[in-house]
Each structure stands twice: as C-alpha cells, then as structure tokens.
Amino acid sequence: ARRIALASRPTGQPGRDNFRLEAFDLPEANEGDVTVRSLYLSLDPYMRGRMSDAKSYAAAVPIGGVMEGEAISEVVKSLHNNFVPGDLVRGRTGWSSHAVINGDQLRRVETHGAPITTSLGSLGMPGFTAWSGLKFIGQPKQGETVAVAAASGPVGSMVGQLARLAGARAVGIAGGPEKCAYVKDELGFDTVVDHRSERFASDLQTACPDGIDVYFENVGGHVWDGVLPLLNQFARIPVCGLVAHYNGSGSADIDRLPATMSTILRRSLLVRGFIQTEFAADHFDEFLDEIGPRVASGEVRYREDIIDGLENAPEAFIGMLTGRNFGKLIIKIAD
Numbered sequence: 001a002r003r004i005a006l007a008s009r010p011t012g013q014p015g016r017d018n019f020r021l022e023a024f025d026l027p028e029a030n031e032g033d034v035t036v037r038s039l040y041l042s043l044d045p046y047m048r049g050r051m052s053d054a055k056s057y058a059a060a061v062p063i064g065g066v067m068e069g070e071a072i073s074e075v076v077k078s079l080h081n082n083f084v085p086g087d088l089v090r091g092r093t094g095w096s097s098h099a100v101i102n103g104d105q106l107r108r109v110e111t112h113g114a115p116i117t118t119s120l121g122s123l124g125m126p127g128f129t130a131w132s133g134l135k136f137i138g139q140p141k142q143g144e145t146v147a148v149a150a151a152s153g154p155v156g157s158m159v160g161q162l163a164r165l166a167g168a169r170a171v172g173i174a175g176g177p178e179k180c181a182y183v184k185d186e187l188g189f190d191t192v193v194d195h196r197s198e199r200f201a202s203d204l205q206t207a208c209p210d211g212i213d214v215y216f217e218n219v220g221g222h223v224w225d226g227v228l229p230l231l232n233q234f235a236r237i238p239v240c241g242l243v244a245h246y247n248g249s250g251s252a253d254i255d256r257l258p259a260t261m262s263t264i265l266r267r268s269l270l271v272r273g274f275i276q277t278e279f280a281a282d283h284f285d286e287f288l289d290e291i292g293p294r295v296a297s298g299e300v301r302y303r304e305d306i307i308d309g310l311e312n313a314p315e316a317f318i319g320m321l322t323g324r325n326f327g328k329l330i331i332k333i334a335d
C-alpha cells in the first residue's frame with residue numbers, strides 16, 4: 001500500500017518537502033476491523049492545522065505519521081457486522097491507498113442518488129458545516145443580507161445557496177473573474193465581489209447597500225477589513241475558518257483587534273466560533289435528509305476539482321491554501 005506521511009512541519013506556506021510518499025504494509029485486522037481500498041480523498045483547509053504542533057482543537061499529526069483526512073473507500077475485507085466486501089464507506093482513513101480501520105468509525109456513503117463524491121463536499125462535512133453554521137448561529141431571515149467568502153468552495157457555495165432558500169440576499173466574495181462568474185451565474189448568488197481587486201472594499205460596499213446581517217467568516221485577513229464597516233446592528237458572525245491566516249502570513253502584521261472589538265461593541269454583534277463536530281452527532285442525518293434530495297435534483301449546485309493520483313495530493317493541498325482550487329478539492333486514488 002502507499003501513503004503520504006508528514007515528513008516535517010512547515011513554517012509559513014507548506015512545501016513539497018514537508019510530505020513524503022512511501023510504501024507501507026497494512027497492519028493485521030482484528031475483530032471489528034474493516035480493510036478498505038481508498039477511492040477518493042478529501043483535501044480540506046483544516047489539514048494545515050494538523051501539520052503544525054501549535055495548540056488546536058485536535059491533535060497534530062506526528063512527524064512520520066500518515067496525513068489525516070477523510071476518504072470514500074470500498075470495503076475489501078470485513079470483520080465487522082455492519083459491512084461486507086464491496087460496500088462504499090466514508091471515514092478518516094488518511095492520505096492512503098488502503099487502510100485497516102474499526103468499522104464503528106465508518107459511515108456508509110449516502111447521497112440520495114447524487115454522485116458519491118458529494119459525500120466529501122456538498123453532502124459531507126463541508127456542506128454540513130455551512131448548514132449548521134447558518135442554522136445554529138447565522139440564522140438568516142427573509143430580506144437580510146448574507147455575505148460569505150471562499151464562495152466557490154464547498155462551504156461558501158452552500159452558505160450562499162442556503163441563504164437564498166431562507167429568503168435572504170446572498171453576496172459572494174471570491175478570488176478572480178472565473179470564480180466570480182461561477183458564483184453569480186451558476187450558483188445563483190445575488191451578487192459577487194472579487195477580493196483580489198484593488199477596489200475590493202468599495203465594491204463590497206456597493207454590493208451591500210443595506211449592510212450585512214450575517215457574515216459567514218471563512219477567510220479573515222483583508223476580507224474581514226472590508227466586511228467590518230458594513231456590519232449592521234445585531235449582525236451574526238459564525239466564525240468558521242480563517243484560511244488567509246493558516247500559513248501564518250496573510251497580513252497578520254496588522255493589529256485588527258481594536259477595530260474589531262469596538263465594532264462588536266457599537267453594533268451589538270454576535271461573534272460565535274464553531275467546529276462542525278459540535279453539531280454533527282445530533283444533526284448530520286437531518287442535514288442529509290433536508291439537503292440530499294436538493295443536491296441530487298440539481299436545485300442546490302456544487303463544483304468539484306478532482307485531481308488524479310495520491311502522489312499529487314501535496315501539490316493540490318498547497319494550492320488550496322492560496323485559492324488555486326476551483327470547487328471541492330478531491331484526490332482520485334483509484335477507480
């Protein structure tokens with residue numbers, strides 16, 4: 001079997017040499033274990049956090065350990081009552097061609113008839129993140145304005161579409177004309193703003209004539225600087241991610257605290273961070289039942305960026321942290 005291990009910890013932007021492709025022997029399977037062959041690996045921004053040993057909500061990957069990640073796999077051998085060979089499952093099997101994992105940690109792939117890869121994106125963890133962040137924190141109402149960055153990605157694209165289903169106005173923020181066109185024309189956001197433009201702050205202001213009632217925070221950095229003056233009284237801010245800061249750069253040199261805190265005070269903002277696992281055990285099935293049929297029917301849209309070959313995962317992952325991906329980033333490992 002093949003896997004990608006963490007060779008060393010990056011400082012700043014990760015490079016190819018922080019990863020190592022290696023052969024390994026699968027461990028012996030015990031009672032309850034399932035042996036799987038990986039088909040599709042999900043690459044997600046949180047993995048940057050696992051490469052670092054800074055304190056976080058989850059433990060770091062040890063040096064020499066396999067990179068963490070969720071994949072869709074086919075069951076090859078099962079010593080667990082719930083699974084038989086040929087079953088399609090999803091679980092945290094890592095950046096690996098094969099794995100042995102306890103069956104209790106696997107979920108059957110369930111997509112209401114949509115392609116199986118959606119269980120890593122719009123009908124998986126990122127889609128659920130968008131849904132739960134809006135349902136439990138953002139709570140958009142009819143006629144309100146909801147803004148979200150990384151709007152062409154799996155979280156942001158779902159945020160905007162759910163906002164519209166709630167009767168709100170969806171304002172997308174994305175990098176470059178191609179992504180912006182997709183967000184407006186194909187995802188159906190009301191309007192979109194390019195954060196790479198020099199006029200970003202004034203373009204955003206023009207795009208939000210009634211201010212912002214819900215800002216779903218995915219990136220931080222200069223996007224936050226543009227959003228802050230537009231936030232309305234009682235605006236809600238689900239803090240979901242800060243991808244502009246994950247590499248430790250991203251205009252981290254600016255002290256944003258005074259402006260941020262005084263706006264929280266003056267506008268009575270609700271700022272609430274969350275990790276989707278907080279809601280997943282109680283609400284994932286509800287999400288899937290509600291959104292699954294809408295994705296399968298095409299009412300809720302998504303885009304996938306599928307790259308062939310486990311060996312290409314590091315390069316694809318590094319690119320995602322600067323916006324080179326276009327849609328949910330997935331590595332195809334096998335047919």
Ligand code: NDP
Pocket residue numbers: 044045046125126129149150151152153154155156173174175176179195218219221223239240241242243244245250274275276277320321322323324325326327328329
């Ligand atoms: P995406 O597929 O959207 O990829 C990240 C995107 O972020 C890039 O494509 C790029 O889009 C944008 N980006 C990268 N660097 C910058 C920058 N410096 N400034 C502005 N934008 C930038 O990712 P996901 O949809 O998977 O994740 C979105 C966010 O949600 C991330 O912050 C992630 O960590 C977070 N998340 C949080 C979870 C939680 O439980 N709290 C769970 C899942 C995800 P563009 O080119 O358009 O700028």
